[in-house]
Amino acid sequence: MKDKKFDIKNLINDFGVPRLIILGFLMLLFILAPFVGADLPTQFTNLFNRFSWNAVLVLAMVPMIHSGCGLNFGLPFGIIAGLLGGTIAIELGFAGPISFVMAILFATPFAIIFGYFYGILLNHIKGGEMMVATYVGFSAVSFMCMMWLLLPYHSPTMVWGYEGKGLRTTISLEGFYDKVLSKFLEIRIGNFSFPTGAILFFALLSFLMWCFLRTKTGTAMTAVGSNPVFAKASGVNIDKIRTLSVIMSTWLAAIGILIYEQGFGFIQLYMAPFNMALPAVSAILIGGASVNKASIANVIIGTLLFQGIVTMTPTVMNSMIHMDMSEVIRIIVSNGMILYALTRKTNEGRRA
Amino acid sequence: MSENVLEMKNIQKSYYGTTVLHDINLSLKEGEIVGLVGENGAGKSTLMNILFGDEVISSTGGYEGEIKMFGKTVHIGSSSDALRLGIGMVHQEFSLIPGFTATENILFNREPIKTNFVSNVFGDRLDTLDRKKMREVAKSAIDKVGVKIDDDMLVSVMPVGHKQFTEIAREISKDNLKVLILDEPTAVLTEKEASTMLESIKSLASKGIAIVFISHRLNEILDICNRVVVIRDGYVVKDSDIDKITVEEITKQMIGREVDTKARKTRSNQSNDIIMSIKNLYVDMPGENVKNLSLDVRDGEILGIGGLAGQGKLGIPNGIMGLYDAEGEVIYKNEKININDPMSSLSRDIAFVSEDRRGVGLLLDESLEWNISFLTMQVKNKFLKNLFGKLISFRDNSEIKNVTDNYIDALNIKCTSSKQKAKELSGGNQQKVCLAKAFAMNPKFLFVSEPTRGIDVGAKALVLDALKDYNEKHGTTVVMISSEIEELRQICDRIAIVSDGKIAGIYDASESVEKFGALMIGANAA
Amino acid sequence: MKFDLKKFLADRSVPIMFIIICSVCIPLSGFSTGYLLNEIVTRIVRNTFLILSLLIPIMAGMGLNFGMTLGAMAGEIALIFTSDWQIWGIPGVVLAMILSIPISILLGTLCGTLLNKSKGREMITSYIISFFINGIYQLVVLYMMGPIIPIIHEAIKLPRGYGIRNTVSLLNLRQSIDNLISINVFGVKIPVLSFVIIILLCLFIVWFTKTKLGQDMRAVGQNMEVARAAGINVERTRVLSIVMSTVLAGFGMILYLQNMGNIATYSSHSQIGMFCIAALLVGGASVDKASIGNVFLGVILFHLMFIVAPKAGTVITGDSMIGEYFRVFISYGVITLALVMYEAKKHKKKKMAEGSDDEK
Incomplete structure (x- = not known):
């Protein structure tokens, strides 16, 4: 109350200059879009579609941030569980929407087992989670590269045609769970379409997460991240809670990749999961999370902003200066955001 | 002179x-x-x-x-x-570089150097160290201290005593x-x-x-x-x-001051039943080790534990509440407590207010509501409301707010609202929040460690009164650990003095300050 | 002195594992000794300088410098300029090195400053910095070279008129240092001058540890608080260590590329950090301790594995890709292992300091 100006400055500091720049940049893109002849309905369709593909992967960051395990750079670990689920479902001959359900069912045990061991590993290296997570993810991805070749998959839609074994790098989901969620209750108005099903699915998972964070265990998880010793003194088993959070993150990553695949229409194997962690990490940070604070709102805002930039930049930039700088801008924006979060002295975030 | x-x-x-x-x-x-x-x-x-x-x-x-x-x-x-x-200082914690030798530490950042052609161009920091001269200076400094230390030995493998001498040698080698x-x-x-x-x-x-x-x-x-x-x-x-x-x-x-009158009168209605019996307790708490300590706590009393710093008085509650590794037997109401599991004590309604407010006592980044309700929620499943039958239960935010507001009033916690973050409060008010946290779970037995450390006089009195009142109203047994013998005498029935990790003696609070002082230094002077 | 065999072996488990892998794979691969020796010599010449650049930040306690990529990018930019100006041969290499210095210092200072703001998580930060600067690098090389930064020759520009081609040929510079004085020993080509340069760098590093700055870095690496209390400017010392590492990495990259003979403009640097770090760790180094010996042992073992694994993989499984993936897996695996061991040690130490550091 004393000094209003001071408050505004504080607010900006709290929100973070990089976030403001990103927000401003995106708004500029939207303002410019009609002038350069970009079709706004198409743009929004793109934005919502990409949002629906990615949002669950970003949501997968939340449990680990809450329990103090930091940003989950080990996202590929969960993605692998999802890939296993998807490929097994197809291998066993499930098709159509049921294949999606089966993919989730098959992915779940893998995610739980991976998450459990991953969690135990992280409990032994408290304080160094992020770097180890990055490389655990990489190791797992490169290990699976060998496995995709060696595992006894036979489904003709998935293996290399001329050798009859070894999975292809890209597997089309047509006839399986391609767009099963996106097409569900899809809204179409002219050029504009809205992937209702996929968004609803995300909303459901978010709601479950929201609920979980309000339970006794969820409260304990937040407390463990905020001050582990306090939690221990209150009778909470820190290691158990952390492991639980890692399992949840891993499972959400597995589900997340399946949703991504249904939207995208393809399963991407081999080195593809490699590059999935950084966009998710930077999206949640752009949304206002910090290394140890995150909320559902951060997920939604962050994914919208991040995907907004990804979809808008190519169109607008291309028409304006005839240069496609979108890839470079994406690299700078996403890594710049992570860098900003890592180098902030106080890790105080905002709970939206 | x-x-x-x-x-x-x-x-x-x-x-x-x-x-x-x-x-x-x-x-x-x-x-x-x-x-x-x-x-x-x-x-x-x-x-x-x-x-x-x-x-x-x-x-x-x-x-x-x-x-x-x-x-x-x-x-x-x-x-x-x-x-x-x-001005030179030898710290309590060693300020030595572990991977350096005695010589390197003694002359750290004051090394004799030789210039070379690179350093002439790029500056002094590329001068090479004059190892021979370093050794000479270090040796003479070690000689001055009057002990035998290998000047070539790595600090990390030295016995503690040698580290201390190395530090002193470093200081006196300064001209x-x-x-x-x-x-x-x-x-x-x-x-x-x-x-x-x-x-x-x-x-x-x-x-x-x-x-x-x-x-x-x-x-x-x-x-x-x-x-x-x-x-x-x-x-x-x-x-x-x-x-x-x-x-x-x-x-x-x-x-303490020389006033003797404030000591608490012996209460006549005191029970002699033992509520907690501590036998052969060892606690591995750095700087506050407890070594083979035995102590009986009577039902409903306020027992003070005093003693000089570093003698182990803080180790007692921290060990029993499972925050530091401990060994030994603690019998509470005829049941054995698993002292390395915090839940084992907490579930028996034993609460602990830690001396380390900011580190252990509070969730600094969270609201007062969270701080006060969290312990009770985890231990007693309170402040939760059931939804869909008993399928799932959520935090009961309105109940939490009520309880928090009650304690804000009762303990006179100065804050803008129950939503304020704990880190924004002053030390005294933070301490009250820690007390509220413990009171909220209706403890039958309460450990309070250094409750008045680092808070101002007004808040001190309030905190002590709150403890005394709580003990009288609810019959809760209180064990209060404090460095200030005088405040112990104000509110305790009996006071035990810890020295070298053991109980040196227990007197009624009405005993003279000198007697407690003698217990503290008695073992200390040995 | 009692010789503790178990500890001796445990400390060297990674190199021993690699010796075993190599001794299994070499016979399977069927390569001749001459071929292998030639290859190894080439790899040593190519990579050692780069790996040596990692030593100084480790000494200063900043862990594995994933930001060495920054130096590599500086070296590439310098080489793009010299090849555009058509300065070839040894003068070209020397000029590129000189040009790379200011760029490396700039990037190194930026990196060091950011790392000072993220003490305790330097590695993940330097890792992200390398991605971030890679974005800036692409911005400069792909879009600004041409319209803003003058590039004379069309040959190295993309057909669209701006930006640098995916490959820049260094044919006229190729192996100019390696070939200047080279001798042939039993069919193995030994590039004497390159080895001299590497040995000079080793000597420099040994000398550097004996300087005041080197001593300060070791101290800062072990305990920042004590160093600060003794009056050392900790922040500046840390920045200096990163700057030195970046400059050396820049030189290393130029030597690497002169050996290769071309620049893969957008990918040469991206994996270099990972391979150098993996090689160093394979040589028995850890996150907080590394020596020149680790560098040489590492470069030999790691690249031996790299050469023989694909062929051996093909022989075993009949699939050429398995070996490729295997060596990538091993690279990441060895870094993961080193990180886990380091962090676990740190965590245990911290727990001990909290829980059982008895005073008596």
């Missing part, structure tokens, strides 16, 4: 609004050894940190008052200022050394090493260096100091020549 090497005048220092040093005056003459004594938290460390230009001081707004050296006013803003002025601060240099030494240490301190003083000697071993102070200065609650309460004072007098000054 005429000129004052160092003079500190009207020194004041406050941290986050709490004044920890009031109007301190201290002077040092050439070749004089001044003993500085006081209980933990009395302000000794802060005073010495000011003198040595520690970062803690400058980063919290610096100090007030004047420091003079040889009559000239100087400003000490950083440790390099202090070094330049010839311009005028004032040397020794912060409990004998605490980690064996008796023989300690006496060598005292000898070398005396010989240093005879060479004209003024020495501030901090120690809890009062007989050492009497042995080597010329003068003793006692600090309590941030004030200098005594400054006397050594031959005009006794150990008893020093102790009395350290632990």
Whole structure:
């Protein structure tokens, strides 16, 4: 109350200059879009579609941030569980929407087992989670590269045609769970379409997460991240809670990749999961999370902003200066955001 | 012994609004050894940190008052200022580089160097070290200390005593050394090493260096100091020549004012039933180890546990509540507690208010509501409301707010609302939040550790009253650990004194301060 | 002195594992000794300088410098300029090195400053910095070279008129240092001058540890607080260590590329950090301790594995890709292992300091 100006400055500091720049940049893109002849309905369709593909992967960051395990750079670990689920479902001959359900069912045990061991590993290296997570993810991805070749998959839609074994790098989901969620209750108005099903699915998972964070265990998880010793003194088993959070993150990553695949229409194997962690990490940070604070709102805002930039930049930039700088801008924006979060002295975030 | 090497005048220092040093005056003459004594938290460390230009001081707004050296006013803003002025310090925790040899540590950042053609171009930092000369200087410094230390030995593999001597050798190898601060240099030494240490301190003083000697071993102070200065609650309460004072007098000054009347009257309705029986307790808490301690706590009493810092009194609750590794047997209401599992005590309605408010006691980044309700929620499944039958239960935010508001009123916690973050409160109010947290789970047995440390006088009285009231109203047994014997005497029925990790004795609170003092130093002087 | 065999082996478990892998794979691969020796010599010449650049930050306690990529990018930019100006041969290499210095210092200072703001998580930060600067690098090389930064020759520009081609040929510079003085020993080509340069760098590093700055870095690496209390400018010392590492990495990259003979403009640097770090760790280094010996042992073992694994993989499984993936897996695996061991040690130490550091 004393000094209003001071408050505004504080607010900006709290929100973070990089976030403001990103927000401003995106708004500029939207303002410019009609002038350069970009079709706004198409743009929004793109934005919502990409949002629906990615949002669950970003949501997968939340449990680990809450329990103090930091940003989950080990996202590929969960993605692998999802890939296993998807490929097994197809291998066993499930098709159509049921294949999606089966993919989730098959992915779940893998995610739980991976998450459990991953969690135990992280409990032994408290304080160094992020770097180890990055490389655990990489190791797992490169290990699976060998496995995709060696595992006894036979489904003709998935293996290399001329050798009859070894999975292809890209597997089309047509006839399986391609767009099963996106097409569900899809809204179409002219050029504009809205992937209702996929968004609803995300909303459901978010709601479950929201609920979980309000339970006794969820409260304990937040407390463990905020001050582990306090939690221990209150009778909470820190290691158990952390492991639980890692399992949840891993499972959400597995589900997340399946949703991504249904939207995208393809399963991407081999080195593809490699590059999935950084966009998710930077999206949640752009949304206002910090290394140890995150909320559902951060997920939604962050994914919208991040995907907004990804979809808008190519169109607008291309028409304006005839240069496609979108890839470079994406690299700078996403890594710049992570860098900003890592180098902030106080890790105080905002709970939206 | 005429000129004052160092003079500190009207020194004041406050941290986050709490004044920890009031109007301190201290002077040092050439070749004089001044003993500085006081209980933990009395302000000794802060005073010495000011003198040595520690970062803690400058980063919290610096100090007030004047420091003079040889009559000239100087400003000490950083440790390099202090070094330049010839002030050296030997810390309680070793400030040595573990992977360096004794020689490298003794001459650390003051290495003799040789220039070379690269350094002529790129600057001094590329000068090569003159190893031969380093060794010579280090050897002569070690000789001056009067012990045998291998100058080529890595600090990481040295016995503790040698580390301490290495630190002193480092200080005296400085040519311009005028004032040397020794912060409990004998605490980690064996008796023989300690006496060598005292000898070398005396010989240093005879060479004209003024020495501030901090120690809890009062007989050492009497042995080597010329003068003793006692600090309590941030004030200098005594400054006397050594031959005009006794150990008893020093102790009395350290632990309390001379008022005896405030001690609590013995309560007549006290039960003699044992509610908790501690047998052969060992706790592995650094600096506060408990070694084979046995103690019985009576039902409904307020038991005080006192003792000098480092003797192990803090280890008792921290061990029993499972925060530090512990061994031994704790029987509570005829049941054995698993002392390495916090839940084992908590589920039996035993609560603990930690001495480490910011580290253990609070979720600094969360609201008061969270802070006060969390413990009870986890331990007793309270503040939860069931949804969909009993399928899932959520935090009951309105119930939590009610409870928090009640405690804000009851304990007079000053805050903007129950949603305010704990870190934004003052120390005293944070302490009240910690109490509220414990009260909220309706404990039958309560450990309270240093509840008044670092809070102002008004808040102290409130906190102590709250404990006393709670004990009387709910019949809750309270075990209160405190360094201040006087506040223990105010509210406790009995007081146990811990010395060297064991109970040295238990008296009724109405016993004289001197008797408790004797228990504290009795074992200490040995 | 009692010789503790178990500890001796445990400390060297990674190199031993690699010796075993190599001794299994070499016979399977069927390569001739001459071929292998030639290849190894080439790899040593190519990579050692780069790996040596990692030593200084480790000494200063900043861990594995994933930001060495920054130096590699500086070296590439310098080489793009010299090849555009058509300065070839040894003068070209020397000029590129000189040009790379200011760029490396700039990037190194930026990196060091950011790392000072993220003490305790330097590695993940330097890792992200390398991605971030890679974005800036692409911005400069792909879009600004041409319209803003003058590039004379069309040959190295993309057909669209701006930006640098995916490959820049260094044919006229190729192996100019390696070939200047080279001798042939039993069919193995030994590029003497390159080895001299590497040995000079080793000597420099040994000398550097004996300087005041080197001593300060070791101290800062072990305990920042003590160093600060003794009056050392900790922040500056840390920045200096990163700057030195970046400059050396820049030189290393130029030597690497002169050996290769071309620049893969957008990918040469991206994996270099990972391979150098993996090689160093394979040589028995850890996150907080590394020596020149680790560098040489590492470069030999790691690249031996790299050469023989694909062929051996093909022989075993009949699939050429398995070996490729295997060596990538091993690279990541060895870094993961080193990180886990380091962090676990740190965590245990911290727990001990909290829980059982008895005073007596």
